[in-house]
Amino acid sequence: MSIRPSLKPRELMSPTPDLHGVWKAKIITLFPGAFPGVLGESLTGKALQQGLWQLETLDLRQYGIGKHRNVDDTPAGGGAGMVLRADVLGPAIEAAMAYTTPRWPLIYLSPRGRRMDQAMMRDLARADGVTLICGRFEGVDERVLQHYGVQEVSLGDFVMTGGEIAAQALIDATVRLLPGVLGNQASTEEESFSAGLLEHPQYTRPAEWQGRPIPEVLMSGHHGRIADWRRQTAEEITRARRPDLWAAYRDETGTE
Template sequence: MTDTPKRSHGRKAVKLTVQPRDLMDPNPELAGVWTARIISLFPETFPGILGESLTGKALREGRWQLETIGLRDYGVGKHKNVDDTPAGGGAGMVLRPDVVGNAIEDAMAGARGNWPILYMSPRGKRLDQQMARNLSRCDGVTILCGRFEGVDERVLEHYGIQEVSLGDFVMTGGEIAAYALLDATVRLLPGVLGNAESIEEESFSNGMLEHPQYTRPAEWKGREIPPVLMSGHHGKVAEWRKEESERITRERRPDLLE
């Protein structure tokens, strides 16, 4: 571990207040709360969009907490270098194992129970609803946001890090992917969504895509809400939604049915 002191933004819970970074002292009210720790070259970009809407409300209420670890704080030498040229040659730069390792060890200090370390990577396991559900049942999660050509493989091996992908494409860094993973996970935490039934009905929760949704006005640009939804017959409505869910899944994602 490094003896270099962390900057004021490092490893602090981020709560949306008039002074969102003024959280130097431990907050006993948040003890035992599901926590996300983010290791990034751009820690100031968090909570970003996660500080809005339901995830932001839950953050303010202490239903989850967010801590950021600035990777540059662990850089080597006068210029705080965090990367170096790839062994064997090639384009780009690779995050150094000593730099990333020190950041991970500080990030995991005090971590308890089931607390996985994730690395956002296009070669990782695809993020899906089941993974988000599993993560929401953990005590917390540490997410490493990569940059450049990635991170030294020895870091992933040494710490048993799980690689997670959003899909078959490449991004400039892992921060946006981390946003997506956290949003999908935090909304499943107890008390974050006001209506728990909405989680059960949405796409992928039952292995299929969600049925179509409608609201007022009853007629819009010549298109009407399906009459069954206006019938008040709950049994028929449930049957229609199930049939529509199966139809859409069969047309768009037949792999889910398989």
């Protein structure tokens, strides 16, 4: 367990102790009950129980203003919706980032941010942890983003009601890259985006289903031919489905 000073007494026995040197995700959210959600299932859930990574939520409502703990207000200049207040989000960020390292990104899930990709997840997996801000309503006061140097990251080119689902997607994609989580590290080296291409098709038993057999080359036992087939089909799928990825791959490798 890690040791740090605190003005607030902490439990000596905790079901989620703060483990030293373990990758950790801190979530600033109005809905802490949304976590771990799907992250508590399957391999990510097992890894969470084993202490291969950690999760901590900070309830933004606890930093609210006044008797009713208000967290938002109307947009300056008018307009629909509400905006998360700087004097609420600021203290929450400072609490979340206390005792973190320089290798600990602070990210706001936002539709105007950089779109998530595999390269981003690899970078986050090499960090010591990450703090994620889950927005709601019309967003957050811009001054917060500027003051704390917050990175904006997007799940895709669409708008959601909040950042919680996007935060879970980011954490899932990152945690699976941590050592020991998947068990077979080779599986992360052959999947989509690992080499700049979409993944080749996958098959398993039975050998024939609904009149559709597994491609003969995959049953040949010839590893060289199998590798060539997988590379070729990955290139064909990427060229057809993701021209943007194909153009980047072609420029990088010189493939025609």
